[in-house]
Amino acid sequence: MGILTPHQLAFIFGLLGNIVSFLVFLAPVPTFLIIYKKKSSEGYHSIPYVIALSSAMLLLYYGLLKSNAVLIITINSIGCVIEVIYLMLYLIYAPQKQKSFTIKLILVFNVGAFALMMVIVNFFVKGPNRVTAVGCVCAVYNVAVFSAPLSIMRRVIKTKSVEYMPFSLSFFLTLCATMWFFYGLFVKDMVIALPNVLGFLFGIAQMILYLVYKGKTGNESNQKQQECAEMKMNLTEDDKAYTKDINQPTDLQTNRQMKVLIQRRSLELNSNV
Secondary structure: OOOOOHHHHHHHHHHHHHHHHHHHHHOOHHHHHHHHHHOOOOOOOOHHHHHHHHHHHHHHHHHHHOOOOHHHHHHHHHHHHHHHHHHHHHHHHOOHHHHHHHHHHHHHHHHHHHHHHHHHHHHHOOOOHHHHHHHHHHHHHHHHHHHOHHHHHHHHHHHOOOOOOOHHHHHHHHHHHHHHHHHHHHOOOHHHHHHHHHHHHHHHHHHHHHHHHOOOOHHHHHHHHHHHHHHHHHOOHHHHHHOOOOOOOHHHHHHHHHHHHHHHHHHHHHHHO
16 A cells, blocks of 8 residues: 555545534534523623634635635535524524624624625735735634633633633644644645644643643632532521522522522512612
């Protein structure tokens, strides 16, 4: 069996990149199942989906301008469809304030900024330079996206808790960055390869942090547990009787009790005015 050519290796890594990227695009499905079942956005933010849609749109446009970029076009076309579905569901079930904020984000990033870039590229950039110009925009944008986990990593170090940094997502993002780095390397496309070096390094750093702080409750979790314990101690007998019908696990029960208690106290205060 002969050694695979760079073209064949590029196809293999590009195909693997498509598969892993598709799984990453599907990662938020459990979140949106919760939103759909409860008919509420449950406090989730729309920013990650707006950013993901922007990234997919940019790379799709780059793939359309570039020759022999079928694998880039396919996965980013799928990504655009998936992210649009997520945003539609979010807009259906989000409160009015979050809904207005999300619409503004979409108009600014996915409509305004993207349309402006297309106008500049098509009217002021000539020939092959269009691919270079859009590629530079994609590279800068993807570097910014890959840098986003820095805030999560800082939070993990500060709180000594991996509550907000699941290992599975970090693993698949690292795997995804690896596949696309080798694809870009073998097709000699630095727009694809270089940003994914950063994605790979941040992914490895996240997994190392996860292993370091795995199993530790962290400062933030300890503080929450202490606050819950103090709240429980401060409940009066009437308050406990008022909330005794809530049959939930301990932490969730306490949170629900607090909400009911606050609502009850608010009603009492309003009735006394």
